[in-house]
Amino acid sequence: xxxxxxxxxxxxxxxxxxxxxxxxxxxxxxxxxxxxxxxxxxxxxxxxxxxxxxxxxxxxxxxxxxxxxxxxxxxxxxxxxxxxxxxxxxxxxxxxxxxxxxxxxxxxxxxxxxxxxxxxxxxxxxxxxxxxxxxxxxxxxxxxxxxxxxxxxxxxxxxxxxxxxxxxxxxxxxxxxxxxxxxxxxxxxxxxxxxxxxxxxxxxxxxxxxxxxxxxxxxxxxxxxxxxx
Numbered sequence: 001x002x003x004x005x006x007x008x009x010x011x012x013x014x015x016x017x018x019x020x021x022x023x024x025x026x027x028x029x030x031x032x033x034x035x036x037x038x039x040x041x042x043x044x045x046x047x048x049x050x051x052x053x054x055x056x057x058x059x060x061x062x063x064x065x066x067x068x069x070x071x072x073x074x075x076x077x078x079x080x081x082x083x084x085x086x087x088x089x090x091x092x093x094x095x096x097x098x099x100x101x102x103x104x105x106x107x108x109x110x111x112x113x114x115x116x117x118x119x120x121x122x123x124x125x126x127x128x129x130x131x132x133x134x135x136x137x138x139x140x141x142x143x144x145x146x147x148x149x150x151x152x153x154x155x156x157x158x159x160x161x162x163x164x165x166x167x168x169x170x171x172x173x174x175x176x177x178x179x180x181x182x183x184x185x186x187x188x189x190x191x192x193x194x195x196x197x198x199x200x201x202x203x204x205x206x207x208x209x210x211x212x213x214x215x216x217x218x219x220x221x222x223x224x225x226x227x228x229x
Contacts, residue, residue, distance in 0.1 A: 001031075001032070001065060001193045002051065002063070002064055002161065002195070003027050003061075004024055004025060004027070004047075004062050004063075005060055006023050006025060006059065007025075007057050008021050008024075009057050009058050010058045019216055021043045021046060021047060021216045022215070022217050024216075024217070024218060026211065026218065028193060028195060030193055031191055032193055032194070032208050033193075033194045033196075033208045033209075034209050034211065035196055035197075035198055035209070035210045036195065036212075037198060037212045037213070038212055038213035039214065042214050042215065042216065043213050043215075045197055051195065052087065053069050053077040053080065057070060064084060064085075065084065065160065065161075082107070082110055084161055085162075085163060086154035086155055086156075086159035086161070086162040087162075087164070088154045088162070088163070088164040089167075090165055090166040092143075092150050092170070094138040094146055095138075096137065096139060099135050099136060100130060100133055100136050100137075100138070101121055101125060101135065103149055103150075103153050104121045104125065104149060104152045104153045104156050105117060106153065107157040108120065108121070108156050108157055121152075121156065124155060124156060128148040128149070128151055128182060144178065147167065147168075147170075147171060147179050148179060148182065151182060151186060155186055155190050160192055161195070162192045163195050164183065164194065164196035164197070166199070167179065167180070167183060168200065177202070180203055184206060207224065208224060209222065209223050
């Protein structure tokens with residue numbers, strides 16, 4: 001599903017260069033739930049951004065479902081993101097001028113095929129427990145509600161791969177656990193491959209596998225019992 005080979009990323013600031021990723025090799029199988037852990041500056045969010053095609057690596061390659069995205073143009077990457085990828089961000093990233101329902105509808109509209117879209121959105125809003133908040137704007141929702149809208153939006157386009165960057169980072173522990181449980185429940189229902197970045201061991205413990213980064217390298221990997229069930 002996801003194959004990363006000898007991936008490096010270097011940032012330049014004047015005459016200085018900073019190596020963020022120093023040769024990452026990683027495989028993620030179809031349907032797997034993978035957690036990427038690491039301290040601040042270890043390269044985990046940079047790696048997730050490269051998987052999404054938001055940035056280009058300095059060297060190495062990334063393959064998503066047999067397609068090498070490191071060779072794609074911006075237009076090709078945009079099409080691929082629309083076809084295959086869903087995203088959950090720490091800061092929710094909802095469009096403030098759209099209602100909750102309109103935010104969830106957006107990725108479906110961007111794909112251009114709206115057949116059955118209204119029913120799909122209703123099902124997702126019900127799944128995240130916000131059927132009575134469909135017409136509310138983001139500013140009228142709590143942080144937990146906004147992240148639940150973001151979850152529904154991430155799954156709206158039926159992505160085969162879901163990328164989540166600190167999805168509970170802006171939430172209190174109780175709300176964060178509720179959102180996490182909901183994310184994993186939706187992912188099991190939808191059958192997507194899920195890669196999430198986190199610094200929370202409680203979150204990582206619920207996944208299939210944990211990969212830990214330090215100083216731009218993978219230094220540890222843990223396969224959990226859930227992956228063997």
